Amino acid sequence: xxxxxxxxxxxxxxxxxxxxxxxxxxxxxxxxxxxxxxxxxxxxxxxxxxxxxxxxxxxxxxxxxxxxxxxxxxxxxxxxxxxxxxxxxxxxxxxxxxxxxxxxxxxxxxxxxxxxxxxxxxxxxxxxxxxxxxxxxxxxxxxxxxxxxxxxxxxxxxxxxxxxxxxxxxxxxxxxxxxxxxxxxxxxxxxxxxxxxxxxxxxxxxx
Numbered sequence: 001x002x003x004x005x006x007x008x009x010x011x012x013x014x015x016x017x018x019x020x021x022x023x024x025x026x027x028x029x030x031x032x033x034x035x036x037x038x039x040x041x042x043x044x045x046x047x048x049x050x051x052x053x054x055x056x057x058x059x060x061x062x063x064x065x066x067x068x069x070x071x072x073x074x075x076x077x078x079x080x081x082x083x084x085x086x087x088x089x090x091x092x093x094x095x096x097x098x099x100x101x102x103x104x105x106x107x108x109x110x111x112x113x114x115x116x117x118x119x120x121x122x123x124x125x126x127x128x129x130x131x132x133x134x135x136x137x138x139x140x141x142x143x144x145x146x147x148x149x150x151x152x153x154x155x156x157x158x159x160x161x162x163x164x165x166x167x168x169x170x171x172x173x174x175x176x177x178x179x180x181x182x183x184x185x186x187x188x189x190x191x192x193x194x195x196x197x198x199x200x201x202x203x204x205x206x207x
Contacts, residue, residue: 008067008091012202014142015149018190021119029112038181040081040172047075050130051086058090058134062104067091067139072147074168077154081165086132089147095121095138110134119143146193153196160192 051071059066073087074080092101102112105125110132114124120143123136137144154161164185171184198205 008139009145010140010142015145016197016202017142019119019142021116025116025118027114027116029115033113035176036178038172038175038178039083040168041084042081043077043079044075044084047082047084047086050132051076051088054086054088054130054132054134057108058088058105061108062101065092065101065104067093068144070144070148072135072151073133074164076151077161079158080154080161081168084131086130088132088134089144090134090136091139091141091144092136093139095123095136098123101136105134149196150189150193153192160195164188164192 048071055069055071058069068089068091070089071086072089073085074082075084075086094100096117098112102123102125106112109127110125111127112123112125114122116122120141121136121138122143125134125136126132127134154164167185167188171181175181175184194203194205197203
């Protein structure tokens with residue numbers, strides 16, 4: 001689980017510092033989406049199969065642009081309840097150069113819905129059947145590294161996997177939107193991140 005060293009990975013200070021982005025930035029490319037039902041389902045062995053199929057399509061559509069493709073989020077953690085949405089991180093040379101990758105992704109069914117220049121130059125494209133959220137980041141992105149660290153930690157630690165599961169269930173029961181659902185489980189997410197960082201000696205404390 002050690003973070004690989006090299007030019008494509010940020011320094012530790014960047015990984016442990018969470019950036020908020022510009023609160024006045026409007027990220028919605030096609031307007032704010034409508035409400036979605038919050039469905040948290042038992043883990044399905046279909047999810048990695050769906051991911052592998054999408055990964056193959058992405059790599060075939062943009063072999064020279066896709067620098068990395070990773071299954072992240074709860075559907076990437078065996079045994080964890082999750083919304084049936086496949087989250088994927090796609091690393092490209094420069095997220096600002098949308099013309100280099102958006103048309104290629106549109107050709108395989110994705111649609112650009114989010115543009116957050118102030119937050120790690122993040123873009124998100126989505127598709128349905130199966131539902132996929134495709135997150136675009138550039139090289140050396142701390143948020144991408146955190147996604148990998150969080151996924152791998154939960155894969156290896158049943159206690160924290162259960163802890164996160166319980167937080168998701170509580171958040172689902174009290175939330176009326178996906179955004180509120182995410183906010184309600186955020187404290188537990190940050191606590192787990194702190195445990196990850198302490199275990200590596202990146203921040204003070206035991207663990």
